[in-house]
Amino acid sequence: MSYVCAEHLVKTYGTGAAAVRAVHDVNFDIEAGEFVSIMGESGAGKSTLLSIMGAMNPPTSGRFVVNDIDVYKLGSEKRTDFRREFIGFVFQSFHLASYLTVLENVMLPLTTVPTSRKEKRSLAEAALAQVGLSGKEGRLPSQISGGEKERVAIARAIVNDPPVVLADEPTGNLDSKTSHEIMALLQRLNRAGTTILMVTHSRDCAGYAERSLMVTDGRLTEPDRDLLRVGNDLPFQPEPQDLCSDARYG
Amino acid sequence: MNLSDIVFRNLLRRKAKALFVLAGLAIGVATVVALISFVEAMTNHINHKLEKYGANILIVPKTENLSLSYGGLSLGGVSFEMQEIRQRDLQKIDSIKNAANVAGIGPMVFGVVTVRGQKVLLAGVDFESTWILKPWWKIDGTLPGETGVILGAETAKVLDLKRGSSLQIKKKDFIVSGVLKPTGSQDDQLLFMTLGTAQSILNKEGLISMAEVAALCKDCPIDAMVKQISEAVPGARVMAIQQVVKGRMEALSQFKNFSYGVSLVVVLVGSLVVLATMMGSVRERTEEIGIFRAIGFRKSHVFKIVLLEAGFISAVAGILGYVAGFGVTKGVLQFFYESGGASILPSVNLAAGALGLAVLVGLASSIYPAFLAARMDPNQALSAM
Ligand SMILES: Nc1ncnc2c1ncn2[C@@H]1O[C@H](COP(=O)(O)OP(=O)(O)O)[C@@H](O)[C@H]1O
Ligand SMILES: [Mg+2]
Numbered sequence: 001m002s003y004v005c006a007e008h009l010v011k012t013y014g015t016g017a018a019a020v021r022a023v024h025d026v027n028f029d030i031e032a033g034e035f036v037s038i039m040g041e042s043g044a045g046k047s048t049l050l051s052i053m054g055a056m057n058p059p060t061s062g063r064f065v066v067n068d069i070d071v072y073k074l075g076s077e078k079r080t081d082f083r084r085e086f087i088g089f090v091f092q093s094f095h096l097a098s099y100l101t102v103l104e105n106v107m108l109p110l111t112t113v114p115t116s117r118k119e120k121r122s123l124a125e126a127a128l129a130q131v132g133l134s135g136k137e138g139r140l141p142s143q144i145s146g147g148e149k150e151r152v153a154i155a156r157a158i159v160n161d162p163p164v165v166l167a168d169e170p171t172g173n174l175d176s177k178t179s180h181e182i183m184a185l186l187q188r189l190n191r192a193g194t195t196i197l198m199v200t201h202s203r204d205c206a207g208y209a210e211r212s213l214m215v216t217d218g219r220l221t222e223p224d225r226d227l228l229r230v231g232n233d234l235p236f237q238p239e240p241q242d243l244c245s246d247a248r249y250g
Numbered sequence: 251m252n253l254s255d256i257v258f259r260n261l262l263r264r265k266a267k268a269l270f271v272l273a274g275l276a277i278g279v280a281t282v283v284a285l286i287s288f289v290e291a292m293t294n295h296i297n298h299k300l301e302k303y304g305a306n307i308l309i310v311p312k313t314e315n316l317s318l319s320y321g322g323l324s325l326g327g328v329s330f331e332m333q334e335i336r337q338r339d340l341q342k343i344d345s346i347k348n349a350a351n352v353a354g355i356g357p358m359v360f361g362v363v364t365v366r367g368q369k370v371l372l373a374g375v376d377f378e379s380t381w382i383l384k385p386w387w388k389i390d391g392t393l394p395g396e397t398g399v400i401l402g403a404e405t406a407k408v409l410d411l412k413r414g415s416s417l418q419i420k421k422k423d424f425i426v427s428g429v430l431k432p433t434g435s436q437d438d439q440l441l442f443m444t445l446g447t448a449q450s451i452l453n454k455e456g457l458i459s460m461a462e463v464a465a466l467c468k469d470c471p472i473d474a475m476v477k478q479i480s481e482a483v484p485g486a487r488v489m490a491i492q493q494v495v496k497g498r499m500e501a502l503s504q505f506k507n508f509s510y511g512v513s514l515v516v517v518l519v520g521s522l523v524v525l526a527t528m529m530g531s532v533r534e535r536t537e538e539i540g541i542f543r544a545i546g547f548r549k550s551h552v553f554k555i556v557l558l559e560a561g562f563i564s565a566v567a568g569i570l571g572y573v574a575g576f577g578v579t580k581g582v583l584q585f586f587y588e589s590g591g592a593s594i595l596p597s598v599n600l601a602a603g604a605l606g607l608a609v610l611v612g613l614a615s616s617i618y619p620a621f622l623a624a625r626m627d628p629n630q631a632l633s634a635m
Contacts, residue, residue, distance in 0.1 A: 077550070080548045089544050095540070095541045099260065108251070112548065
């Protein structure tokens, strides 16, 4: 079965008249090592979908399975542990801790991991080297550029070597040159084996992915193939009944 | 990088907030420490006085005539026909219920004698018990033997006798072995000799005029002891002489209650300061906590971060509060009792108590903010940014 598997995902915010159905019966599966982009208009439900995939936002109904683990069957603290071990997040607005240095920000996900300071430090330095930020370890987030902040955010996402990296509009706040550099970086990570799911507005950016999911009003729709520069995969065609059929419930 | 690193980095970043919490707690602790150590110093001071006071129970004969007095107490009539207590009856005091609290018994016999043509009140005392019964006595000379006497300061002046002088009482020769320094009490006007000698001179063998009893303990059940002694010694009137000290003790215990009340209020205010500040701090850190939770900090980790922070500030506040409270008390005592009256020494127990109190209050007031922080939904915390 697929490494990442979504089955009949529904997410409704609020209740009664104020209810907003942000995700509407979404099904897909993603193999390990894929680089998938999620596109759609603002308010379409991309972030909601990504947060469900990030084990941070319990769906109203449906199942989400990673590596045979039924993520939302896990208790809250176990789900946190799952996040730590399986998911690296790259947030749209970086979300760096302003009072911690670049190196410390990258070390954050290792805080609760029982390894030595030295080990944590060298892992963080390796991650920073991977995103091309060696030499800026001691700076504060306020002392580096937007593109560098994004790199720090990526370094933080990959420091504990998670199998899946989720990125929500990673280039939303960057100019196009920097955006391409960041995309190239994600592509390199992907080639090194990391499964990447990336929400993006930009067709250019989506072009770096191997395939693209299109979200419209909370539903997955067929992407417009012409919009994709690199798109050798077939547009995603969900077959709801068959998805995740043999997933173990974790 | 571990949880405490995050705590310290955050404390350094939010120095003003940290100082605010610190001040709130430290002031509370300082107040409590100051009040407690002040009460303690006063209690010690009074107890010390109490012990210096010497005798605190008097045993006198039951009598109707009131004219000759000692220490404000009637000793019977001038007519020398004083009623007496048998000396051996005093032994019964050893068998009262609170006998263990009796530190000393001083039997005394009184009589008027003529020395150098002047009438003087002669007191036969048990000199061995004077150090505990009359600790304020300072003798210029030595304690007398069988043929020695000690003169009160006034007596020595009036009779024009000094240490080493000889004198005759009822045709017997005596040497002045010492003169009492002025005591400000009636002792200044007496002539002292050993009990046995006085008894034989006064023809009162085996009899005593009164006895002083010292119950030298902080919380002696004086009233109960008075009752027990009255029952044990027939024909004696037994009374406590501690009214002044007792009054002070009562005032002190009222002050104690007052200071407990003040402490409670101050600690309560301190804990509200901590609560409000920590709530604000947690709210301000919403984004950060959202990140922590998203990247794999458990709820318990977030809880711990908040409590570690509070615990650290509280511990520092406890130490500072103790030092400040101690200093204030020391200063106040020095101001009121310039030369060596009441004083305090640093107390490990009080310091530990202050530390414990600060940490307890700091943690207790931070539990709710920590709980709110831990409960924060990472998805909402981050999407709200
Ligand atoms: N926490 C929330 N509470 C209520 N409504 C929400 C919440 N998050 C998102 N929504 C709503 O769900 C819909 C999808 O939002 P979102 O997933 O953020 O879309 P996108 O990322 O594609 O812009 C929107 O209508 C949005 O207003
Ligand atoms: Mg979004």
